[in-house]
Amino acid sequence: MNAEEILARLVAFPSVVGRPNGEIVEFIRTYAESFGAKVTVAPGPEGDRANLFATIGPAHVPGFILSGHMDVVPAGEPDWTSNPFALRAEGQRLYGRGASDMKGFLACALAALPALAVAPLARPIHLAFSYDEEAGCRGVRHLIDLLPRLCAKPEGCIVGEPSGMRAIRAHKGKAAARIEIRGRSGHSSRPDQGLNAIHAMAEVLAKAVRSIEQLKAGPFNANFAPPYSSLQIGTVAGGQALNVIPDYCSAEIEARAIAGVSPAALLEPVVMAATKLADRGFKVSSELLSEYPALSLAAEAPLARLLEELTGEEPLAAVSYGTEAGLYQAAGVEAIICGPGDIARAHRADEYIEIGELAACRRMIEDLGARLRH
Known part of the structure; x- marks a missing residue:
């Protein structure tokens, strides 16, 4: 099968984040083993999802x-x-959920397996396919923990997120948290007898807004846009009716951090502001929803130079979105981003990838294999 045919098969699996993924894992396992690959399926702690x-x-x-x-x-x-889980061709475009983000890259890697299998590789190529990346890179952490049992320490990792086949050396880190405040309900005519959870949350959100402004003062990294770390209040929910004192309010807040700054640490002042509400009778809880570190690969790093040779273009310095690459680097494996498609097409209707992008990615992988032969 060529990359387009494999992509059609992959898109047909509705492997939505947070749901069982056994069918797509079994397809990839069977396909890879047919070309002599040694395959390990590693279920995660959820029990119904697995890495490969x-x-x-x-x-x-x-x-x-x-x-x-x-x-x-x-x-x-x-x-x-059109049906998002049925690949549709229109000219040079292939439409479907995940076509760019990032089943296109998976299809290219699998399409390259026949050529890699017949080449006497002196050094290996590993396919590391994870689950629940879209929920804060949950699955890949378990796969990275297994690496010492699966292979020798790799020289590098290419994370195939959509980048227009231009390698990227850095991205911001991210952490997200949910804060929940529980007060005491009652009739709005007697606010003195209740504990208004929304009013309390307003104080927490005010602290978050002040933090947002403070972060604009730096530290800075001109490779990013914006060139500083950032904070955002993403959701707020609470209350039952206008004349009822709200006894519950929740908010979800995310931080995105430039390299060298802990994204979780950016959330701590906001969480602390919420925690102090317990002194006034509120019940407060916070949960870290996701966290992954920034990626920062030096321009002179061998992996950056390798990708420049494979793609014919100098790697971009940085992007502001995040990937699994930072987790690989934190585990001691140098990482870089390079894959087909465009991040601007992801997470939206009529997501697509171009046939030429698939061809370029497959060539890059096969060229990498040629460098690893005897």
């Missing part, structure tokens, strides 16, 4: 990881013009 790791070549020597996620965001947008 496949190796072509000798696993006991350092090689390279091709990393991608099998999950996609839901396809509930009302303006899809």
Whole structure:
């Protein structure tokens, strides 16, 4: 099968984040094993989702990881013009949920397996396909923990998020938290007898807004847009009716941090402001929903130079969105981003990838394999 045919099969699996993914894992396992790959299916703690790791070549020597996620965001947008889980071709475009983010990369890696299998690789290529990346890179953490049992320490990792086949050396880190405040209900005519959870949350949100303004003062990294770390209040929910004192309010807040700054640490002042409300009778809880570190690969790093040679273009310095690459780097495996498609097409109706982008990605992977031969 070529990359377009494999992509059609992958898109047909509705592997939405947070749901079981056994069918797509089994398809990839069977396909990869048919070309001699050694495949490990590693279920996560959820029990109904799994990562997949496949190796072509000798696993006991350092090689390279091709990393991608099998999950996609839901396809509930009302303006899809075709079934999001049935790949549709129109000219040079292939439409479907995950076509760019990031089943296109998975399809290219799998389409390259026949060529990699017949080449006598002196150093291996590993396929590391994860689950629930769209929920804060949950699945790949378990896969990274298993790496020492699966292969020699890799020389590098190429994370195939959509980048227009232009390598990217850095991205921001991210942390997200949910804060819940519980007060005491009552009739709005007697606010003195209740504890208004929304009023209390307003104080927490005010602290978040002040933090947002403070972050604009730096530290700075000109490679990012914006060039500083940021904070955002994403959701707020609470209250039952206008004349009822609200006894519950929740808010979800995210932080995005430049390299060298802990994203979770950016949330701490806001969480502390909420915690202090307990002194006034409120019950407060907070939950860290997700966290992943920033990626920062030096321009002179061998992996950056390798991708420049494979793509013919100098890697971009940075992007502001996040990927699994920061987790690989934090685990001691140098990582870089490079994949087909465009992040601007992701998470929206009529997501698509171009046939030429698939061809360029497959060539890059096969060229990498050629460098690893005997």
